[in-house]
Amino acid sequence: MKPHRRRRLSIVLFLFIGGLTTVLITIFALANYINHFYLPDQVVSGDVPIERTIRAGGFVKTGSVVRDSTGLGVTFDITDRVSSTFSVRFEGILPSLFREDKGTVVVGRLNADGVFDATRVLAKHDENYEPPELKGMVEQVDP
Amino acid sequence: MIPELGHFSAFLGLMSAIGIALFGFFGAAQNRASWVDMSIRLTKVQVAVLGLSFLLLILAFLDDDFSVLYVANNSNTALPWYYKVAGVWGAHEGSFLLWTLVTAVWTVLVATRARHIPLKLHGYVLGTLGVLSVMFLAFLLFSSNPFERLVPNVPIQGADLNPVLQDIGQIIHPPMLYIGYVGFGVTFAFGIAALATGKIDSAWARWVRPWVNVAWLFLTIGIVLGSWWAYYELGWGGWWFWDPVENASFMPWLAGTALIHSLSATEKRGAFKNWTILLTLLTFTLVLMGAFLVRSGVLSSVHAFAVDPQRGLILLTIFVLVAGSSLVLYAFRAHTLNTQVQYWGVSRELLLLINNALLVVALFTILLGTLYPLGHEWFVGGDDRLSVGEPYFNAMFVPIMLLLSFALAIAPISRWKHTPMKLVVNALIFLGGSAVVALLLPWILADGVHLGASCAVALAIWIIITHAIACYRQRNALTLGFIGMSVAHVGFAIAVIGVAVTSVYTESKDARLKIGQSIEVSGTQYELVNVQMTESQNFIGERAQFDFGDQRSLFPERRLYPIRDHITYEAAIAPGIFKDRYITFAGPMENDTWGVEIQDKPFQRWIWFGAVVAGLAALIAMLDKRYRRLSHRDLETKYPE
Numbered sequence: 001m002k003p004h005r006r007r008r009l010s011i012v013l014f015l016f017i018g019g020l021t022t023v024l025i026t027i028f029a030l031a032n033y034i035n036h037f038y039l040p041d042q043v044v045s046g047d048v049p050i051e052r053t054i055r056a057g058g059f060v061k062t063g064s065v066v067r068d069s070t071g072l073g074v075t076f077d078i079t080d081r082v083s084s085t086f087s088v089r090f091e092g093i094l095p096s097l098f099r100e101d102k103g104t105v106v107v108g109r110l111n112a113d114g115v116f117d118a119t120r121v122l123a124k125h126d127e128n129y130e131p132p133e134l135k136g137m138v139e140q141v142d143p
Numbered sequence: 144m145i146p147e148l149g150h151f152s153a154f155l156g157l158m159s160a161i162g163i164a165l166f167g168f169f170g171a172a173q174n175r176a177s178w179v180d181m182s183i184r185l186t187k188v189q190v191a192v193l194g195l196s197f198l199l200l201i202l203a204f205l206d207d208d209f210s211v212l213y214v215a216n217n218s219n220t221a222l223p224w225y226y227k228v229a230g231v232w233g234a235h236e237g238s239f240l241l242w243t244l245v246t247a248v249w250t251v252l253v254a255t256r257a258r259h260i261p262l263k264l265h266g267y268v269l270g271t272l273g274v275l276s277v278m279f280l281a282f283l284l285f286s287s288n289p290f291e292r293l294v295p296n297v298p299i300q301g302a303d304l305n306p307v308l309q310d311i312g313q314i315i316h317p318p319m320l321y322i323g324y325v326g327f328g329v330t331f332a333f334g335i336a337a338l339a340t341g342k343i344d345s346a347w348a349r350w351v352r353p354w355v356n357v358a359w360l361f362l363t364i365g366i367v368l369g370s371w372w373a374y375y376e377l378g379w380g381g382w383w384f385w386d387p388v389e390n391a392s393f394m395p396w397l398a399g400t401a402l403i404h405s406l407s408a409t410e411k412r413g414a415f416k417n418w419t420i421l422l423t424l425l426t427f428t429l430v431l432m433g434a435f436l437v438r439s440g441v442l443s444s445v446h447a448f449a450v451d452p453q454r455g456l457i458l459l460t461i462f463v464l465v466a467g468s469s470l471v472l473y474a475f476r477a478h479t480l481n482t483q484v485q486y487w488g489v490s491r492e493l494l495l496l497i498n499n500a501l502l503v504v505a506l507f508t509i510l511l512g513t514l515y516p517l518g519h520e521w522f523v524g525g526d527d528r529l530s531v532g533e534p535y536f537n538a539m540f541v542p543i544m545l546l547l548s549f550a551l552a553i554a555p556i557s558r559w560k561h562t563p564m565k566l567v568v569n570a571l572i573f574l575g576g577s578a579v580v581a582l583l584l585p586w587i588l589a590d591g592v593h594l595g596a597s598c599a600v601a602l603a604i605w606i607i608i609t610h611a612i613a614c615y616r617q618r619n620a621l622t623l624g625f626i627g628m629s630v631a632h633v634g635f636a637i638a639v640i641g642v643a644v645t646s647v648y649t650e651s652k653d654a655r656l657k658i659g660q661s662i663e664v665s666g667t668q669y670e671l672v673n674v675q676m677t678e679s680q681n682f683i684g685e686r687a688q689f690d691f692g693d694q695r696s697l698f699p700e701r702r703l704y705p706i707r708d709h710i711t712y713e714a715a716i717a718p719g720i721f722k723d724r725y726i727t728f729a730g731p732m733e734n735d736t737w738g739v740e741i742q743d744k745p746f747q748r749w750i751w752f753g754a755v756v757a758g759l760a761a762l763i764a765m766l767d768k769r770y771r772r773l774s775h776r777d778l779e780t781k782y783p784e
Contacts, residue, residue, distance in 0.1 A: 004485075015500070022504050026511055026539065033535035034515070037528040055530055072653040072729065072738050092653050093729040093740050096378065096701075096710040107532070 035107065040084035048110050056116060057105035061085060065100060078104065078116075090118040097123035146211050149199030150290040152192045153240070156247065157280040159189040163250065164273030171266025171339070179266040186254040186269065189276065190247040197244045200289055201231050209301050212293040213237060219303035219706060221681040229314040230304040235438055235454070236289035238317060242434075243279045245321045249329050250276060253354070260350050267336030268329075275328050278461050286454050306682070306704040306711050312372030320365030320392060324430045326358025327399055327423075334423030335469060338476040343420065348410035351423075353770050355406060356761040359399045363758035366392050367751045378712030380651070380725045380742045382750060385536040390513045391433030394506055398426040401502040403761070408495045412559055414484040417477045418499070424469045429506075431462040441517060489567050491557040497550045501543055508539040541595070548602035548639060551632055555613030555625075570609050577604035599643035603636035627764025634757030641749025650743045655736040665743035667691050669726070674737060681706065687728045687737060689715070699728035699739075723747040 038048050040058045048054060056078065064077035072092055079085040088106050098104060098121060108118035162185040170178030200213075204227040209215040217233045232238040250272040257265060283289075333351045337343040369392070374382040383389065402422040408414040435441075439455025486492040512531040519529055552574070556566045581601035585592045610629040614621060650665040661670035672688040677700065684702035691697070699715035717724040722745045729738030 018500065018504075022507070026508050029508075029535050029538050030511070030515060030531065033532055033538065034529050035532050037530065053532070067732060069733065071655060072732075072740070093379070093712070093727055093738060096712050 037105075040078055040080040040086055041082075043086045043110065043114075043116070044084040050112055051109050053107070053109055053119075055105055055107050056086075056110075057103065060098070060100050060102060060104055062100045078106065086114065086116060088116045088118050088121075090121055094121055095123045099123075145199050145206070146203055146208065146290040146292065149196045149203070150284075150288065152196035152199065153243075153280065153284055153290075155192040156189050156196065156243065157277065157284060159185045159192065160273050160276035160280055162273075163189060164270050164277055167266045167268075167270030167273050169270075171263045171270060171336075174263060176262055179262055179269070182266065182269045182273070183254040183258075186247070186251040190244075190251040193240075193244045193247045197231070197240055200237060200240060201228055203290075204228065204231055207301065209299070210292055210294060210297040211289075212291045213289045215293055215298050215301045217302070217304050219301040219681070221706070222304055222309070223680065225314065226304055226309050229308070232317045233304050233308050233313065236283075236287045236291075238321075239279070239283050239287050239438075240289050241318065242321050242325065243276065243283055245318070245325045246272070246276050246279055246328060249322075249325050253329055253332070257350065261340075263340050264333075264336050264342075264347070264350075267339045268332040271332035271335045272328065275332075275465075278464070282454075282457050282461065286457055300706075303681070303704070303706040306702070306707065306709045307376060309681075310372065310376060312368060312376060316365060316368040316372055319361050319368055323358055323360075323362025323365050324392075324395065324433075326354065326361055327395060327426045327430055329354045330358060330402065330423045331427035331469070334420045335472065337420055337480075338472050341476060341479045343409070343416050343480050345410050345413060348406050348419070349770060352403075352406055352410065353765045355399065355403055356765040359396075359403060360758045360761045362392070362396050362399060363754055363761075366396060367754045367758070371751055374747075375714055375716055376711075378714045378727045379740070380649075380714070380727075380744060382645075382747070385509075385512070385533045387513050388433075388437050390509050391436050394509055394513075395426050395429040395433060397502050397506040397509070398422060398429055401499045401506075402426055404495050404498045404502075408492055412484050412486075412492060414486075414492055415495070415499075416480040420477065420480065421473060422499075424466075424473060428462070428466040428469070431458075431465055435459050435462045436513070486560050488564070489553065489557060489562045491554070491559050491562070494550050494554055494557050498547065501547045501550070505540055505543045505547075508543070509536065512536055512539070544639070545598060545602060548599070548606060548636070551635065552602065552606045552609050554632065555610045555629060573608045573612075574601070574605045577601045577608060580604055593647045596643040596647040599639050603639040603643075606636040606639075607633050623767040624764050624769070627760045627762075627767070629760075630763055631757045631760035634753045634755070634760055636753070637756060638750050638753030641746045641751075641753060644746035645744055645750065648745050651740065652742075653738075653740045655732050655738055657734075657736050662739075662741060664741045667724070667743070669741050671737060671739070672696070677702075684713075685728070685730055687726075687739070689726055689739075689741075691724070697724065697726050699726045701728050701730040718748060720748065721745060 035053055035055045037055045037057065039056070042048055043056055048056070058078040058080050061077035061079045064075075066075050068074065074090050074094065076088055076090075077085050078088055088108075090106070090108075102123065105122045106116060106118040107120040107122070108116055110116050163182050166178045166182035166185065170176070170180075170182055203211050203214050204218050205224060207214070207218065207220050207227075209218075213234070213236050217230045217237070218227055222230065230237075232241045250269065253272065254269055257268070260268075330351055333347070333354065337347055366389075369389070370382045373384070374380065402419065405415050405419045405422055409416055409419045435455065435458040439452070439458055441455060484492065512535050516528070516530050519527075553567060553570055556562065556570050558566075578597075578601040581597045581604060582592060584600075585597065610632050614626065614629050617625065652662060652664045654662045656662060656671040658671055658673055661668045663669075669689045669691045672690050674685050674687045677684045677686045682702045682704045684700050686698050686700045689697045689699070695717065697715035697717055700713040702711050702713060703709070704711070712727050712729070714725055714727045716726075722743060725742040725744055727740040727742075729740070732738050
């Protein structure tokens, strides 16, 4: 083999191995860090893995937001406005656009008691926002 | 009358764009100077009519002309005049008009400032930019007309600009970002033109490099401004969220960064020609993909514009057309650009190759993380919807950046073709020294040693040392190009230090305080002194006073914007070189208490400072003599005979 051919081959091999490693690592990382999204009825029916980071969403139930007597802890319910409702526990400042009866998405883990321990509560910059995950639900509920 | 005039002006812009494209392409293909000249003249017409159109939309905002739908949706009589102006690019339609205007400005600059390049190349560049303009303007006029009237029921009052956007950030961040985005359209056009003429050499690289640098500078500043704005505006002290929309701006940045480096090898050694061309195409393709992702609402993001499937479809079409046709052209023409370059060992070529490989891998992992949920929804569908969170991006991106830092530290001592091993060994000795400093410092400051952060800081210090030494050794023969490179790399190192230290050593506490109570965060006592009601033209709110340290105070606010019934937290920040103090005020709670979150964020500023330094370094490198000499008009190549 000519020297420049050998060089080219080694570069190609190097790129191939590097590329393959990257793809494998990426797939592994994706498999570990993907958060599935669940609606209230799935959370209630027990389709949701316990103690694993997930996202869940729905509407904040009117009158359900209760603050702790000390600290910034808060408990509220998320509902699909039909039949299913689950409780969320969150420590910290709620986003400024968090409102009762508005759509919200929570990120965190469902614990064994069926309470969702949220590490983040999301609401959008815009007050007309419906989280895209909830779009199907809204159409079903408000025809 | 004014809105119709604005609409008509934009239409004239479309007409001139068609002219620019036709005269540019056919002028180049037929080698006719007069046609290319016509294209050049039309770029001036285009920028004038689009500038007028944009001014007229500003006028409609300042006039509170709520008969225009877009004004009615995004402005209000109570809005201060400067936010009325910024409201022009506060939502999809107006911001896209700005986008087309920016395209026209870049086009006229290329038309008038690049007259020294060969006629054929110039014609193809202008033709390509003309085609881009045609697509953008057609999209604007046929599906996103900002001048659409709201008749007969003209509202008396507008819906107001989204309060989050009522900020200095909204005034400067989007224009900077668009200038950067569309600037990569210019390098895209140079790539297409190189494929069309089949000629790419050191001169071509020299012509492109200043344009890449300016585009990169603006994109960098735009991203930094966005990060800084999110940091103080959103009220929880985050500065990067790996949100799809942020990724949409970051992916072209990574590709553009790779392009800058690849171009240096193409200019100096004629290496990586095909790859450089591919990067010019890739960067702008990513810009268009970003525009599609952001403006079509297909992704779940906190920043996305209002959802409209029809617009999404048109943008997707533009993206597919541009990406598809440019890749087909590349496939047919790339082999004509032959590369024969020899290098071995730790040569500068090899380091640039590593740089490009790592940047593209980083880009690829971010692309995958951003599009994966979308792909899953399209191809798997069903009820299972998923998202990819920050842990994925951090796990992938951070190690790649550490590897990149390693290669980058050797860059200044490396030579083209081959670097003597002695120089590499010398550089490695400094790595040992840097590591000792990075491990000792946190140990002395007694915050506990964090291995990842120490690694990052060690590499960053190493980068700064090797570049300082290289500049010192070459002090008698320093070019602006070399200084620019060194400053950019030092900027990168500064940002790395900021990211590592802030991420690891930030301390945060939530509390409910009564007036007169205090809380300790990171060794400082913060006392809630009082809370006052505030009122302004378009909001009411509460303003708290926190005292800390040596008679210093911070005043975080919580505001209610009644027009949109919208609450915002106005965090108060005491910025410093070595730490930011960040207070978010959550307002009244039960039992006369007030909610508050206090954060102590060391080295936060270093992130943006480093990035801005790197951005300005692109400007330094651009002023290098070898680009200036070429900017004189060269009539010989323009009008041969």
